[in-house]
Amino acid sequence: MVIQGISAFFGTAGFAILFYLPKKYLIHAGATGSLGWVIYLLVLQPNNDKVLANFAATLFVALTAHILARVYKTPVTMFLIPGVIPLVPGAGMYHIVQSIIDNSVEKTSYYFYQTLQMAGSIALGIFIMDTVFRIAKRSKNKKNPF
Amino acid sequence: MNYKLLFKTAMLAGEIMAQSGAETFRVEDTMNRILSTSHLQSVEVYATTTGIVASLSDPLIETISGVARISNRANNLSRIHDVNQISRNICDGRMTLEDANEQLLSIRDHKIYSKRTLAIATVVSTIGFAGLFGGTIADCIIAAINGLIIVLISRFSVNLVGSAFMGDAAKCFAIAFVAMLSTLTPFQINKDIVIIGSIMPLVPGIPITNAIRDTLQGDYNSGTARAVEAFVISLGIAMGVGAGIGLFNIIGRMSSLW
Numbered sequence: 001m002v003i004q005g006i007s008a009f010f011g012t013a014g015f016a017i018l019f020y021l022p023k024k025y026l027i028h029a030g031a032t033g034s035l036g037w038v039i040y041l042l043v044l045q046p047n048n049d050k051v052l053a054n055f056a057a058t059l060f061v062a063l064t065a066h067i068l069a070r071v072y073k074t075p076v077t078m079f080l081i082p083g084v085i086p087l088v089p090g091a092g093m094y095h096i097v098q099s100i101i102d103n104s105v106e107k108t109s110y111y112f113y114q115t116l117q118m119a120g121s122i123a124l125g126i127f128i129m130d131t132v133f134r135i136a137k138r139s140k141n142k143k144n145p146f
Numbered sequence: 147m148n149y150k151l152l153f154k155t156a157m158l159a160g161e162i163m164a165q166s167g168a169e170t171f172r173v174e175d176t177m178n179r180i181l182s183t184s185h186l187q188s189v190e191v192y193a194t195t196t197g198i199v200a201s202l203s204d205p206l207i208e209t210i211s212g213v214a215r216i217s218n219r220a221n222n223l224s225r226i227h228d229v230n231q232i233s234r235n236i237c238d239g240r241m242t243l244e245d246a247n248e249q250l251l252s253i254r255d256h257k258i259y260s261k262r263t264l265a266i267a268t269v270v271s272t273i274g275f276a277g278l279f280g281g282t283i284a285d286c287i288i289a290a291i292n293g294l295i296i297v298l299i300s301r302f303s304v305n306l307v308g309s310a311f312m313g314d315a316a317k318c319f320a321i322a323f324v325a326m327l328s329t330l331t332p333f334q335i336n337k338d339i340v341i342i343g344s345i346m347p348l349v350p351g352i353p354i355t356n357a358i359r360d361t362l363q364g365d366y367n368s369g370t371a372r373a374v375e376a377f378v379i380s381l382g383i384a385m386g387v388g389a390g391i392g393l394f395n396i397i398g399r400m401s402s403l404w
Contacts, residue, residue, distance in 0.1 A: 007277025014271025015347055017259055019167075020222045037278060075172060075230055077355070078223055085351045086278055091342045093349075093380055097388045098338075101395070123358045130362055 001041050008037035008086050016082040025078055028068055032083035036061040040087065051117045054087050058125025061087070066133050080126070089118040147184055151243050153202050153210045155236070156180040158250045159229050160191070160198050161214045166229075167221035167352050169359050170194065170368035176233045183237055195219075195371040221352045224258050268347055269293035276343030284333040285340050292321045292344035311378060314348055315386035321345060322390025341387060350379040 012033025013026050021029055040057035044050065065079035072078075092115030099107035160177040164170075173193040177200055181189040186204035193199075201211035232249055235241035241249075259267070272293035273286045281289065296317050303313040325340040353376035361369030 004278055004280060007274045009274070011271050011274025011278050011343075011346065014267040014269075014274055015351070016223075017267035018264060018271065018347060019352065020224045020258060022224045022227050023258065073234070074227055075168070077169065077172075078227060081223070081351050081355050084355055085346070085349065086275070088346075088349050088351055088354060090275075090346045090349045091279065091338075093384055094338065094342050094345065094387060097384045098391065101388060101391055119354070122354070126355065126358045127362050130359060 001038065004041065005034050005038045009034035012082050012085055015085050019081065021078060021082060025072070025074070028072075029079050029082035032061055032064045032068070032079050033086050035064070036083055037086045050114065051121050054089075054118045055121035055125050057087050058084065058122045059129060062126050062129035066129055084122060084126075087118075087122055089115045092118055148243065149184055149186070149202060149207055149210060151247065152181065152184055153200070153212065155243055155247045155250065157198070157200060157212050157214055158247065159233055160193060160200070161216065162225055162250065162253055163229050164193060164195070164198060164214075164216045165219050166223070166225040167219060167356065168226045168229075169356050169363070170365045171360065171363040172226070172230075173198065176229065179237050180233055193368075194365075195368045195375075224256075225253055228253050228256070265294075265297040268297050271347045272296070272344045274343075275346035276339055279339045279342055281336065281339040281343060282334070285336055285343070288325060288328045288335055288340045289343045292324055292340065293347075295320045295324060296344070296347065311382040314379060314382035315389070317348060318345055318383045318386025319390040319393075320386075322387045323394055326391060326394035345383055345387065348379075348383055350376040353379065 009030040013030035015033075016026055016029045036057045039060050040053045043056045044053040047053070061083035062080060065076050065083055068079045069076040092111055095111040096108060096115060099111055156177045159180060160173050163173045163176060170193050174191045177191040177193070177198070178189060181191070181200070181202055184202065186202055186207070188201075188203050190202075191198070191200045196216050198214045198216065199211070201209060203209035203211075229250065232241065232246050236243070236246050269290050270293075272289040276286045276289035299317045299320060300313065303316060321344040322341055325335070325337045325344070328335045328340065329337050353372045357369050357372035357376055360366075360372060363369075
């Protein structure tokens with residue numbers, strides 16, 4: 001798991017450079033992606049539920065991205081996009097293609113369904129964190145929220 | 147206050163942000179904030195993934211309005227960051243409009259990573275992603291070769307193939323073919339890990355994230371546009387990988403006949 005976490009750091013940071021992330025944020029983005037992947041593995045091991053693991057990891061990544069963005073006064077995207085990358089179901093996409101080539105309808109529909117669910121869990125994770133931070137911001141702006 | 151210059155600055159800021167792959171609500175928000183420093187009666191900004199319309203009007207001045215078509219988009223987080231910083235400075239009054247305009251114009255010439263750094267980053271990320279999915283050292287080496295292939299194809303494909311779709315498909319075709327070839331070597335290569343790790347740098351991360359955030363914001367127009375963009379990129383990747391594996395299988399079958 002340690003090796004996978006370290007690999008995730010380099011994978012995420014390398015990806016971030018491809019999208020021209022400013023140099024000063026590379027380490028933050030890499031660490032976000034790496035910790036997100038470790039959480040994915042930690043949740044995956046006892047439950048063996050990829051969708052749940054992806055959801056938990058996305059929640060963590062989105063939370064970290066929002067906090068970092070507020071600390072450094074920069075758009076959330078800077079940390080959210082690189083951090084989410086290891087969780088994007090590239091593996092699912094590959095398995096779909098492979099099962100199409102193998103001519104297996106059951107495997108194709110299984111992987112298609114799983115990939116959609118994983119993409120959905122990412123969407124849900126980002127949705128929830130965005131909403132939480134927007135509510136927090138709104139109640140801060142109003143003097144008396146209730 | 148020079149409203150024409152203010153409007154020009156806001157338009158330029160929005161244009162750069164939209165071209166660099168910022169979320170639509172960020173483009174609108176940034177332009178709104180800059181234009182609102184004029185304290186005029188009405189400020190309207192309408193942005194989509196492919197164009198921006200804005201107008202600034204008040205009984206005291208002649209209405210200023212403009213349209214910007216966003217045709218070529220290239221994801222660039224540092225430009226979003228820089229424009230965001232400049233817009234903050236304008237709104238806090240820490241920067242004059244003239245300076246801001248000049249800095250915005252120079253953002254496009256400002257390259258933070260050289261071609262070589264980008265090439266190294268591609269290889270590092272393919273190695274990293276292969277390791278992330280539990281690859282061995284042998285898997286990572288093949289993934290590194292695939293990273294180099296991505297770099298080479300993206301250098302030359304600018305002139306060869308017109309669209310990004312075909313470029314992605316070509317890269318993935320080569321990746322899948324090399325990964326399949328590597329299984330013929332005696333080093334126990336896990337082709338799944340090599341292929342998945344190598345396609346990860348091409349995966350549409352920015353369109354997916356932006357599609358989600360734009361949709362949540364209520365920008366359904368941009369949300370669907372981004373979702374379709376993500377789908378088309380995924381389709382290109384899938385097609386390339388499929389063709390690569392398919393060709394290898396066909397060659398294998400034909401060679402076994404002889």
